Amino acid sequence: MKHLMRYLVGSLPVLILATGIAGAAEMTQSEKELYEGAKTEGSVTWYVSQTTTEFADGMCRLFEQRYEGVSCDVVRASGQVIFQRLTQELQANAVQGDLMSTNDDGQMLQLKEQGALAQYAPENLKDMVPLLRDMADKDNYWITSGVSPLVIAYNTDLVDEADAPKNWTDLTDPKWKNQVAIGHPSYSGSVGLWTILMNDLYGWDFFVNLEENLPQIGRSVADGHNLVVTGERKVALSPLSLILSDSLQKQAPVAAVFPTDGALLPPSATGILKDAPHPNAARLFSNFILGPEIAEYFSKDYRYPLRAGVPVAEGVRPLDTYAIKSIATVDGIEKLQDVQAKFRDTFGI
């Protein structure tokens, strides 16, 4: 223990120096300016529903390493909850968040229309994967900050690969009675979009049939995913990145099915608030999300890196090798409240 401490203390100045020099050397002119501004602001508050708390905390630590003197605070909740909180703050004229990352870009569009967002085109946009860059707002009110396809997770201890569902409608097969887990569209942003997609593809009958299987309804997709990992349920709607990192890194008994009728690809979006208390830090962070550190961090966690030329991790299928469906941003807003109400009526909660 003592050795370890001495080792750490001894190497600390070297580490700081190394990262300091490396960081300073890499910084562009505009980045330096933002960094100076951010240092006087001291911190950035990031509202996240895009990732889990643990993953977002990791991104913040990387940010703090690169930009010493600017602390990064994560406020994480499920998509609808964090959006509601932000709406509350806008109404109270007391915006506390600097920027928000969500899996439901419809929220961004609504904020843009309310005039709550700031226009900003980060420098790193130029190095982005073009396909992902073009999913963002044309007027640069938000950037694409990730893509995390929603697929089907199954527990490999309890279900053989051959028996696993192949597409979304398989979830309504009576053999999955009491064995399906889904999130709630009124709590989770991506589940909201998924509900719209299922309704568009198969009509509301899909949910009427699904209800007969008595799915366990959690609040977020992470919840359902963990129910499958623990064996409480056999199959669930789950984000691909969670399945991959749990199965490949933690050897958890879980695997992904890419539904033949299309994985849902909600582009995650990050926008800066117009009344952000720390505008420079917010812009610095937005640019940082598109930078090389995060691209590597994403790739290591089996997510799709945002930067062109950064390879995906082993075991991750490239995006263009399986069927994908998306919901148009405008559609998302129009249909969400309707499907939320229908969902509550069908499932009674």
Add this chain to the structure above:
Amino acid sequence: MTSIPDTAASAWPEETARVRVPWHRRLQPANLLWLLLVAILVILIVAPMSKLVIMSFTDGKLGGWTLHNYVEAYGNPRHVTALTNTLKMGAAVVVLKLLFGVPLAWACTRTDMPGKNFVRLGVFGAFIMPPYLGAVGWILLAGPNAGWINRVWTATTGLNDPLVNIFSFWGLVLVTAIGGFFLVFVFVSSAFEMISSEMEDAANILGAGPFKTAMKVTFPLVMPAIIGSAVLGFLGAIALYGVPALISIPARYPVVVIQLTEFFSFPLRLEVAAAYSIPLLLITMALLGMQKLFLRRKGFVSVSGKGGERRVVKLGRWRWVMFGYCFFVVALSVLLPLIVLLLAAFSTSWTKGFSFDNLTINNFFYVLFEHSSSRQALTTSIGLGIVAATIAILLAFFIAYIVQRRLLPFSSLLAFLAVSPYVVPGIILAIGFYAAYALPPVGLYGTYIILALAFVTRFLPIAFTAAAAGVRSIHPEMEEAVRILGGGRLTAIRQVVGPLLKRTLAGAWLLIFVPAAQELSTAIFLVGPKTRVVSVVLLDLSEEGEMEKLAALGSVLLLIIVAVVAIGIKYLGRDFMLRRN
């Protein structure tokens, strides 16, 4: 209570005299104090509650009066179902709480059952364990497929269907009941301890056996305590947020608190939430009113707290049966959930059970050093608990002193205001506070102040009840002696009343600190991004399905609370909560 007239009291001799006093002469310290206390109570209670009522009749967009919020709140059959579900659930919970609390109270106070201290300790554990942690423990125990009980069941019987399912109406009822039956125990056991055996002896002499005596004499005598704790138990059950959030969503059994969060989601419908809360508020008021009415008709002067000898009932061979039942209740409410929680807190994966390669301290490391808000949340929760308990006790003491000594006019109004938050479920109180203070012009959104104010209000009734009982027990003659010797009112309080009530107030402080440090219902709508309390962080962890980390953070919270209580017990003696009045 004849006391030597003092300046405060003689400032208001008669109506006629008052008229002639010029306004500036009326600004005496005592009157200013009264005004100050009234102002505080208006801020804490009157303003948020009237704002809630007014808002329920206000048009959200245009302003002006409307009934439309009520139409929106109760026009949908699903919303009405949530209310009836809540009442059903509340009633079932009360039955279960009584089944748990009353026999345990009787066994611990009036019988020769072995292991009484163990049972008392168990009940005390149930008081310290926050309801939502009990719920998480039970999810790990009785989840339909992965829960421990069901896995043992399917492994031993070979059957596919689970034995128990926590995600059901009865699961919800069980978990809610184990989180609140200690109140029944405390109330009823103190009543049992106050009745003397004389009447039971009389019944015995007249030929009644032990069972008939119990049914005809003992239980009717403690009926007021049972009814009182049943009403409180009902109010506690319907106001709880954490347990329904964890269990009633998967169980698909909508209740009022879950419905309220729907109105609090996007698009925010504060007015509809206010309208939706009003019937629940009326129900709780009606219940307390009925309780008063019922108890007024009966004269239970025999519960006097004085005289008489209390003999224990000899249970004979039934004493172990009785202990078995008590152990069963303690196991359900504390032992089982606590054991699985601790096990999960030290596990990589809670489903794998106890083995060395599954053993880890990473969860603790994560919640203590890596998680972005758990450290701040722990500090906030403990800090808020301390602040809320201290302010509530101080405020309650001043009000109780003024009320008991009749120092000021209309002091009964102060007393009424101080206990009135009793009828307001925590989550509704939070909506009132949000409506009154979160938005501009006050703009307290996201501050510690709004949380502290709401917590003080929530726990003021407990503080006032304890302080009033304490002050009542002190005869004014000692303070009068101080006054005769030339000391002022404040000297009397500092030198006589304060020291005498130190233990009572410190006991009440602990009784507030424990629930305040765990409070969820009042906090859920009032926390800001940087003022999150532990309960809210725990709920977020549950939403991400991180049961092991949740268990670790929950254990840390429990440890801190137990430490504070242990210090308290060291100075107060362990009976501060379970002793008789």
